[in-house]
Amino acid sequence: MPLYRPESSCIPHRYLSLICLSLSSFLFVACGKNSFSSLEPLPVSTYLAKPGDFLGNTYLLTAQIDSQIKWEEGVGRILAVVVEGSSSRIPVFVSDAGGKNLHVGQRYEMRANILEGGLIYVEELRKF
């Protein structure tokens, strides 16, 4: 029995445009997610022991906000977060531009750079 092979020319234009839209949407989402998924999680215990060893690196933090340690208007805030897979709290800095309305107990995925002094600077964050 001969296999049925649909003719590409048989596909109506209206379906083609729909497929393209879907594909572009998928690519957009995939590319967006890619900015977090490509990151390694921060090794918290090692960071606590030697924060200087992580300077200049970027990590993914999946964490829950424990408390706000300090907030400086126009600068940002220092949060104490509990990273998933660890019981320790670590401090992170979120600039005023980087995040608004952060509450204790919220869970975020964060893209963070380790800066001078071991500062965990959150570049981007999103709820999950």
Added chain:
Amino acid sequence: MWKSYASFSIGCIALAGQMLAQGGPTSANGFSAPSAQPAQANVAAPTGGIFESSSFLEMANRVFDPTSDSMDFENGSFNWKGKTFNLTEQRAFRSRFERFLLASPTREEEEYALLMADILERLSVSNNNTDDAILDTWELLFRASAFDIDGGNSTIVANQVFNAWRIRKESRGVALSQRELEDIRKYQQEVVANRAFIADKIQQQRIRESSASRGGNSDSASSSGGGEDSLTSEAAFRVLDLAETEAKILALESNAAATGLQAKLQFQSQIVSFMLQRRFEHALVLSGFYQWLFKGSHQQLEVGKSQLAEFLPGSDLAYTVDSMSFVSREAVNDVNKGVEAVNAAYAEGRTMLALERLQEVFFLGEFLTELNKIPVEQRRYMLDLYRSLIEAGDLADAKDYSGVGIMAEKISEMAEDFPTMRVLSGLETAKSMSDMAVFAASQYRNIGQIDKAREELKQAIDIWPSNPAIREFQMETTKLATAGSQGIQVFDDLFERNDRRAIYERRMELGFALSDDVQRKPLLMAVVEEVARIDLLVKQSEELVKQGEAYAAWELLVEASTIDGSDGPMNQARAELAPRVADFVLQIDRADRQSTQGHVAGALAAYLAAQDVYPASRLAREGITREADALIEGIVLTD
């Protein structure tokens, strides 16, 4: 002995002060008292010391004074049912009372008691009171006076009675003379009356004759007039005789009245005297005779009113012989009841009570044989108790508290109702106050305030001269004064080696040595304060460890280490505690290290970790705040 000892101690302080003034190389200024040394802060001046001492003595005087409340030796009075007797001097009373307690009743005293009872019975109004019976009773008085216990008072009674009888007899003689004079006066009155009657008749006859022969011979008239004059003169002489007789009668009457009054007054005076001397039986006997010798209308007392006013203060009653008899009889009855009360209290083990009541009874009934109802053995026991109380009181006056305590224990064994606990409690309070004063003196001495130290020491000696702490204080002061002369060199060496603990441990002698050193003294005080603060923190830490608060204890030790990280006792305490708080110490140390290395965020993370271990940590809380501020500041500067 204690006085010389006290002066020696005070002298020691003064000597130490002098040494300080001479020994310091920079002794320009005196020791500045206002510097708030921790030692001074602990000084609690026993402001109530003297009060405490005096209150103990008052209490001791009350407790150890065996005399009854009704006996007031200061004012010399003994109060009994509102009547006030003159109390003899205390030592004299004590000797008489002790003599009574040592004496034993004799057969002679029993016989005397029976005889006096017989005399009183015979004088009773219900008995035969003829002159012969009274005379027989009077003769018994001489038998009574033969007894030693009577003291010759019955003879006085007998003499008073005899005197009254003699005066009465003299009065009878006076009455006889008075009757004779009255007869003469009657005769003379008749004579005078007859003379007057005859003269009147002659006068009337002459008037009649002159009217009958008017113009008669004037010579005859003049001659008959001479006879009338002679009659008148005789009548005048008779009148003078009559007046003389009247005067003699009046004189005799006055004499008789004065003699009777004198006898009465002597009797009354002796009754009052017997009663005030507590010779109640003799007062009763004399009153009995008085009532038979003098009329009922003569019962009012004319003598001894001022003495009776003192004896019965506040009374405005009229004093009579009967009232004196009543008081005397009441006293005798009261002595009987008192003796029964004493024996009952003693039998029930209330020995202190028995002793107090016995003294009252003894004073009131000292000359009554009713006191012989107190058994000899009981008297001896009370004598021992009485002597012990007096000895304890003397020891309390001498402030020999150890001796007082021993005597109080001994007395409590003799008398169950003795307030031993009150005495011992008072002793302990007085001792504590003296110890506190010595402590305050030490504190003042250590900070160089010699005058205040001297005052406190004096107070300590006043309260308790034999306080052993005073001797220790004196020895310590001597030692300090000796060591003080080398203090400056010692301080310089230790300070150069930064051996603060050694400076602290020798602070007393160094305080003496540097009290006038304006350069070194502030350094010494700073070191003492620092080490004292470390000691305090270490002690608090030990307490917290005992309570299971190891992390909090560690934080105190960390605080102590900031004062002086090289302090031995503090480091030893840290070493002992570290294994128990290793997890916390790890994070704190890491935070410190990160902070030192400039890893502010790392330090912050470590502090957060430390706070996770010990949420109440002050170190972690302060570290978090500090590092967060630094972190924000760094970000702002970077931007």
